[in-house]
Structure formats: structure tokens, C-alpha cells
Amino acid sequence: MIARSCLLALALAVHASAATVGEYRAFAVQQAKEHVPPSLKNPRSAEFDDSAVKAIPLVGWGEGEGVWMRVDGVVRATNAFNAVVPSRWSAYVTEIDGSLELGILTVGENVVHVGTASKQAVLELERLARERKEQADADAQASLAKAAAAKERDRAAMRGEADRLRAELKSKQDSRAAALELRRVDAIRLQGRRDGHAAVSAMGKARGRLTDADAKKRADAAAAKAGIPQGDVAAYVSGYLSGAAMAKAGQPLTN
Numbered sequence: 001m002i003a004r005s006c007l008l009a010l011a012l013a014v015h016a017s018a019a020t021v022g023e024y025r026a027f028a029v030q031q032a033k034e035h036v037p038p039s040l041k042n043p044r045s046a047e048f049d050d051s052a053v054k055a056i057p058l059v060g061w062g063e064g065e066g067v068w069m070r071v072d073g074v075v076r077a078t079n080a081f082n083a084v085v086p087s088r089w090s091a092y093v094t095e096i097d098g099s100l101e102l103g104i105l106t107v108g109e110n111v112v113h114v115g116t117a118s119k120q121a122v123l124e125l126e127r128l129a130r131e132r133k134e135q136a137d138a139d140a141q142a143s144l145a146k147a148a149a150a151k152e153r154d155r156a157a158m159r160g161e162a163d164r165l166r167a168e169l170k171s172k173q174d175s176r177a178a179a180l181e182l183r184r185v186d187a188i189r190l191q192g193r194r195d196g197h198a199a200v201s202a203m204g205k206a207r208g209r210l211t212d213a214d215a216k217k218r219a220d221a222a223a224a225k226a227g228i229p230q231g232d233v234a235a236y237v238s239g240y241l242s243g244a245a246m247a248k249a250g251q252p253l254t255n
Contacts, residue, residue, distance in 0.1 A: 019095050021069070025055045027100040028071030028091035035105050035113035036075055036089050045078040049086075058092070068094045068103065075107075188232045192239025193246075193253070195222050200247035207248050215244045 029050065037043035050073075058068040071091045079085050089112075092103035102115025199218060200207045219240035220233075228236045246253060 019100055021055050021057075024069040024093050024100065025053055025071055027102075028055070028069070028093050029053055029073065031091050031093075031102045031105060031113075031115070032071075032073055032075070032089050036107055037077075039107050039110070039112040040075070040077045040087070041080050042078045045084075047076045049074045049076065068092055185232065185235045188228065189235045189239035189242075191226070192219070192223070192236035192241075193243035194239075195226070196240035196243030196245075197247045197253045198243075199240075200244040210244070210248055212241075215241055218244070 029048065033046075033048055036048075037046040040046055052072075052074040054072045056070045056072065058070050069092075071093060073089050073091075074086050075089055076084050076086045087107050089105065089107045091105045093100055094103060095101070102113070104111050104115065105113040196215075196219060199222065200210060200215075203210065216237070219237040222240055223233045223236045226236070243253060
């Protein structure tokens with residue numbers, strides 16, 4: 001459909017007209033009453049408000065053609081729901097060789113009738129419509145590309161946030177695992193300390209002659225007897241020697 005606003009883009013030069021504004025107005029109303037009703041949902045219900053008719057002088061677009069006048073009016077008719085609704089109509093009228101001629105007649109933004117004076121106008125309007133459509137298509141493609149780029153940026157941001165959360169969770173899990181491991185090793189070391197303190201305390205006075213080498217041998221043997229895993233032997237032996245030293249010195253066992 002051809003928008004009526006495009007007609008204004010065709011203006012080039014102002015020419016004199018012999019017809020009066022009133023004649024333009026009357027001619028436009030007669031053309032509207034003839035051609036507007038067929039475009040309505042219920043043509044028979046059409047009622048034209050003559051008091052709302054306004055004539056607006058425009059400019060011509062070529063040599064030999066007179067002043068263009070746009071005449072606006074209102075028609076009321078029932079719609080598909082039988083409700084009375086107003087619609088604005090506009091008629092573009094010019095004077096050619098002493099006679100008033102209709103260019104185009106629109107209701108809202110829709111062209112409902114093309115008159116004898118509109119051949120050149122319609123061709124130009126169609127060209128403008130094609131240009132607008134091409135521009136609209138280009139704008140739509142650009143908008144889609146922009147939306148796709150924004151969507152991809154959002155996805156990248158979401159992936160980055162997910163990676164950050166996973167890394168944070170892993171760090172917490174690693175920290176918790178490290179804490180649990182440290183607690184486990186401390187428990188093994190404490191077991192060694194208790195075993196070492198108890199064994200040396202049981203030696204009585206002979207504990208004073210206990211050498212570091214003997215204590216180490218006793219610690220290794222105790223670890224093997226207790227079934228301490230190979231990876232935990234060092235922690236057990238360290239605790240055993242600590243407990244043995246405390247017992248040798250006559251100190252009570254402490255954690």
C-alpha cells in the first residue's frame with residue numbers, strides 16, 4: 001500500500017490556480033463520498049462529517065500542472081463488531097487545463113482510489129515505496145544481526161560466569177578435601193604420639209637409655225604392626241617419636 005505522506009516528497013514548484021479553495025473542497029468531498037465507502041467494512045453505514053473537512057494547499061511537482069490541494073475529512077461507519085468508528089480520509093486534488101482532477105484518495109494510510117491526475121505520482125510513489133521497503137529490509141537484517149551479536153555476547157557472558165562458578169566450586173571442594181586430608185594425617189600423627197608415649201612409658205627406668213635410633217626402629221615396627229598405609233608411615237613415625245620423647249622426659253601426653 002502507498003502511504004499518503006509520500007506525496008509530499010514530490011513537491012517542486014508552486015503554480016497559480018483558477019479554482020477556489022471552496023471548489024477544491026467540494027470536489028474532494030464528492031470524490032470521497034463516491035470512492036471511500038467501498039473500502040469500509042459496511043459501506044451503507046458511511047456518514048461523512050462535512051464540518052470536519054479541511055483544505056490544505058500543497059505545491060505542484062511539474063510544469064503545466066497546477067497547485068495541489070489536500071482535503072482532509074472524517075467518515076464514520078460501523079466495523080465488523082457493529083461499532084461506529086471514525087476514519088480520516090484525504091484527497092489530493094489538482095487543476096489541469098481548467099478542470100479539477102483527483103490524484104489519490106486515502107483512508108488512514110491506505111490508498112483506496114487512484115485518480116486520472118496521479119499517473120506520474122503513482123509511479124513515483126511506487127518507486128519511493130520500493131526504496132522504503134528495501135531500506136526496511138536492510139534495517140531489519142541489520143537489526144537481526146545486531147540482536148544475534150547481542151545474544152552471542154550474552155551467551156559468552158553466561159559461559160564465562162558458569163566457568164567462574166565451576167572454578168569457585170572446585171576451589172572450595174579442593175580446600176575442603178585438603179582440610180579433610182590434613183585432619184586425617186593429624187589423626188594418624190596423634191595415634192603415633194599416643195603409641196610412642198605408651199610404649200616408652202612402659203619401659204620404666206630403662207627409657208632413660210633409649211637412643212634416637214632405637215626409638216626410630218620401635219616407631220617403624222609399631223607402624224608395621226598397626227597396619228599404617230605406606231603413605232602415612234612418615235606421619236605416624238613423626239608422632240611416635242614425639243610421644244616417645246615426651247615419655248622419656250617424664251612429660252604427660254598432650255595433643
